[in-house]
Amino acid sequence: MPVQEKPTAPKTYSQEEAFKASVEYFKGDDLAARVWVNKYALKDSFGNIYELTPNDMHRRIAKEIARIEQRYPNPMTEDEVFDLIRDFKYIVPQGSPMAGIGNPYQIASLSNCFVIGNEGDSDSYGGIMKIDQEQVQLMKRRGGVGHDLSHIRPKGSPVKNSALTSTGIVPFMERYSNSTREVAQDGRRGALMLSVSINHPDAEDFIDAKMEQGKVTGANVSVRIDDAFMKAVKDNGTYTQKYPIHSKDPVNVKDIEAEKLWKKIVHNAWQSAEPGILFWDTVINESVPDCYADLGYKTVSTNPCGEIPLCPYDSCRLLAINLFSYVEEPFTENASFNYDLFKKHIAAAQRIMDDIIDLELEKIDGILAKIDADPENLDIKGVERNLWLNIRKKAQEGRRTGIGITAEGDMLAGLGLKYGSKEGVDFSVDIHKQVALEAYRGSVNTAKERGAFSIFDSDREKENPFIQRLREADEKLYYDMLEYGRRNIALLTIAPTGTTSLMTQTTSGIEPVFLPVYKRRRKVNPNDKDVRVDFVDEVGDSWEEYVVFHHRFKEWMKAKGHDTTKNYTQEELDKLVKSSPYYQATSNDVDWLSKVKMQGAVQKWVDHSISVTINLPNDASEELVGQLYLEAWQAGCKGVTVYRDGSRSGVLISNEEKKEEEKEEGNAVFPTKRPQVLKADVVRFQNNKDKWIAFIGLIDDRPYEIFTGFADDEDGILIPRWVNEGLIIKNRNEDGTSRYDFQYQNKRGYKTTIEGLSHKFNPEFWNYAKLISSTLRHGMSIEKVVDLIASLQLDTESINTWKNGVARALKRYIADGTVARKEKCNNCNSTSLIYQEGCLTCKDCGSSKCG
Template structure:
């Protein structure tokens, strides 16, 4: 690599203000990451010597205000407009900070699925991928790198064929590499030849898609332009180091069918939510479920989770619930823990529904009050329901008055007279058949009154009335401010109190159930002024205390004036605020509870739901853990070849340093959004890999495609991987394990990092290091570069040149002929890209210096498989194939990769992105048409005014016509958004062009290419930008002529028939290379890469 090329790359991408050399960059980075002078010097020397380099964002941003040091991120894309555009916003922030993004779009409902909120239908994942692609166009990555995306769709998604064909036309989704996530089951069908088997029936179109259609679509796409790539779902999950955070083997966390779930429709049991979408309420906030709602996952052993406060839930042992890790006065820190891992004393988070909106349902407040009194102190008979009030104090009188008012809202006889006293008893009764009818409608029966499922599903108004009636009948206000005030509900029926407790929590009131006395016999008042011995049941109290008293008073309250007054008086005596409610319950027991049918749900985005009041996790089936990022770094293996062998001691020392370096990057990283920081620190994954592998093999004299070469590569990668694991173990002893260590695959071996090794793309940093990229073979040993003033010069691979001169020098030729032979070989490899057909060169030399295109595709796969054995993550590598490769060979390569244990693959057939023939017939230049410039505007012009919506404002767009064609345009913004001055300037510019002969179609066509992030984020926008909206209106005004109709406009055609379209770098115009799993290309001239 020449100094001028490196200098141009540094200046364009890495140098910050005040920096002049690569050493300045190394000093900045090492100073930011090293913990002391010795470590800083070690980091500096590793980079300065080009023995190790971190990913580009670290070189760019370490020690700067930006501080974002990660290269790659995975972001979840949920199935709702807010979640989709949150992901879009997060991706924009990541690209701005210098990172790349990976999205799995499989959670999005397929095209044609109903959208309940709009009564419309979904447009499917591909339409939203186009939005993401357009957004990436307008963001320059880190101000220095173009944003790059990976788009994934699972092979079992109904829109899989649309996804496979999404890049059929070159240029579509140009900011995406796309890959299909296939599972073992699909591959097994392919392997056994079951191509006619129906794999998917589209749920809305009814289209049946066979295994063969999908497989052939994948293979045909790869053959045509290298996409889609293929990812192997089961292999990825089998090697997942933290299976408890993601589905290495899907554990299907589940709950039972009788579990209560809070929804915007009101409380519902799981059995009522099977097979249909619903909006869950999570801590008072709505969140939409997946389209299938709850779904059965099998019949499994369940646990009974009980808390000291009374809350309980039946669930499978692997179902995560939200445990409180730390509770301070100002914050609550939580973590997800499997139910089977809970212990007595653990604190669990409950839902805080104080912000929950009212919900509809059965029962008015008046009806609810009467039923609450009936359940508390009443009798349900066959002919009527009887409500009872004891004593004749003021409180009882207020209750009687309120109950009678409520009763008169029901159907009643004309002679209904309300309450009547019972002779000889301190009791008054209200008897009404309408209350009986209401109770029976809510699931009660004589001898079986209580809180039924129908009552728990009642409206929020019904809740308020029911709970008030229940507390008026059986509730009391107890205590003092000194000892603590509480509102208590006394009952012998504990199941009734458990239901009341759930109902109160949905109103925002947390409570505790105490056992007040055991069952036995006691002397009690007989109602006639005396005492009598009665058999008594166990007695329980439900207690409301602390800040919950205020919520209870506001949302439920007493209608009993004495109780209400007592509560007010006691609360008024508090000299300081009541104890703050934290919505936490303490585990009392977790015990086996038999076997039941169990169910799960997806709630994209929040990934949680209300299960009997607990914050429970939903189904986590997503192949990539959301919000994870990875910091990457690569060791230059060529630097560790000495005296014809690999310097293992030096390599181990560098590996230990690199692990500490990358671990420090995590601590110093400034993440674009908090969720990424949390997820990254939870697993502390790093990605240490290699570059310069082919250079090292050349120095060792081992062909890339030889068994000997693969053997060395396997030994080297195993050494790096094992050393990295050892150093992470040492680091864990010094600094602690990664927070999600418990439940990981590391068992008792404490680790600082969940994963350590990968083979990442090294396009630009390998140019800085002057070595071959990653584990790829050399693409060409001679190629042309341009300098900053546009002059071209040849770059020769130094090892190739030195060995060529040695071999030719050993032929005993005269100096002039020797130099001519060297020049001949160099010119040949420069023109053809290979020396395999230079017969006068020794066969051993030609074999050693095979290029990526000379090497058989099977050897590419074998080499990737060798590295995959000793790499925790995936490998960025391209399987290069000749242009003559058939579809059958591509299919064979994918099958071979799957059987070899590779996690994913990219195939590039040479020329598949370059064989688009323009085939334009040369035309004689058309005579230029004289353009008549209109200098004077008539007093009156006819036109049309349109109201259009852009991303940030509404636009009034007036287009006036001259001779039936647009002649002038006026643009006015409406509302708080937009820029009036820019709109005015745009209108004047268009008008000037129109009046000077520029066809309006040119404006329409150009404006259609202008993208604005505000428009992309606004679903109501009628174009991609303000300019696009204006262009559409101009087109409409001109009698709806299409932009393809370019009347009297000469198009100068570039190139003649048969000209080949090449893939050129968008920054410098040099031809692109394809490798390291990137089908967007990498530029060897300036360092640009489409897959950074």
């Protein structure tokens, strides 16, 4: 009798082996390699890694997709699927599908996002606690969750328990937020969206809830705003709030001044980037699934980043198409877009998405089997079990998919089109129109072979604006859909691509490039050789700074014959950027109004929604934020997020963290004796008709002293407009008194010195500047210095305009580049964060809450 051989154990790799191989795979991009190894390489709960490079992952995914394909006619082979997804080139499954498909070591969902809720809008404590438990159960399976709070009765309403009256919405916001913070998966914290209708009497409390420091830090919040409210804002009219919000016979009615509440929304968004806004009538009227609202598909909230509006217990899986890969001969005179290949791949992507739903149903069966096998009493695990049964029903019945894109900014640059220009917007809109047509065509063709989603009814959909748009664009597609149905209830989104775009090495989602060139820090260890120390942080760690080129900017450099290995000066880098298609097309350059209009135009061809951020400079006004919100509504956007540079400073940190950080900013940070030479920034500002200039001495990029006064006239300091930095040098006069000189380098390379800053300005300005410099040198937080300046009671108009300008100049340093310097990456503690698509992403380690 032959001896049976033991099955060979799968090969494992160390973290170092996988990282080294992946760095080679990504052609030296250690950030992309680190993200892949940490987040997506197949591993078990003991940390054993079973994949060496992303090619192993792509083969794992292709094998599983091909297995599902065999169930249906005309199946794709494993190699055909592999060629579509390999190297992150064309079709890129996102987040949960990438990590979970074919993963035997993790019992988790393949859905990226869920919405939950109670039938009958129950606001009993039992119903509220049930939502809390369901939220936790989903987050432990790697899902982001959203739910709406409009069913909870307003504060002060009578209740039949010992409290006698309701506490309202806010305490439950805090409960759900805390639950989110307690759940983590593989270092990835849960993500939560809480929403409420503007129609609810507690809407103002909801809008204010996150403004109190340390409150509701585990959730994003958005307000569902209807057209009636927006019209009342435009007409300066009143608006009626009521509870229940859709009741014809409400028990609670309150008339409010719409503009007053609107200004509060705008102010809070200006100050803290929240609340986001959901234009709810647009969401519902455009929603194809809401044609089936009476069958359980009434949209009630969105996922955490707002791009998937969902009904209770529905979920969605996400996939991105890498748009840059369809640009042939990019950055050349012959650049063109390969529409034929693009359309072919959209159809394949929609088919793959439908296969992933079958894989998700298998995953849910695995989760249910795990729940059934658990020794817990059914009373304890009943909520979790029913949750997954409800999710399974929706996935099987509606078969919702989420095809999106990434690399929009690089696609346009590769074609020589400027992001935000009329030509760029027109091209983008056409691309998204083609995505919609080919995805819907793919869903109809899949329905021919596999059958339509079970509740498809063309009569229900015939008046839907999105379906009508498809009919107008392609009548054959529309009539085929009437004949064969459609495989999926809804198909499209533009989601954040977060860490995915680090691996595609492109711009993220629909966003423009953040920066074509930027600096990154690498920690220097004591035994490291051939490194330099450019920065020492407050705890004594040393860091080396180095220039990083955006990958496709580097490709442009090569196409134009520029040396990509040269150590460029800042002036040379500026010239390079200026001559590239990325010039004035970064997230901070793009005209805000044109970006909003672009979002509205693209939204017409996306049946779900779009995750995009409007980035504003720190000194943007509240009026501008309100204008952009209003324009977004009029343009047809379903939602909008505005982020003002540095606006999250001091809002999203706890009191304990703030106390600790204020200690770090104490005397120990700065030398007790003023160094002779300080690096300095030159900041110009204008108030009313007065032009001012500030020379700000810096230590570790933080203000240490300030000299200010009039600029560009006979009473002020005359220096060229292009001078924005230099040195402040402490010297001595002949009589032994101190003076402070400013030195800069002119365009011929010679040093020019302005002697005695303290004597160049009006003595009144100088005396106040000494006061401000003293507080800065003794480590007072910049926020408190700004508050101190604002509180000064000054007599003359000119000194008051000076006061306002100084405060504005110092506020620039509350933010460290693009994000408040106090907001740090949860993963690596870096402050090199950027805000895109409603999400913070770390430039140093790639960590993002958006997958």
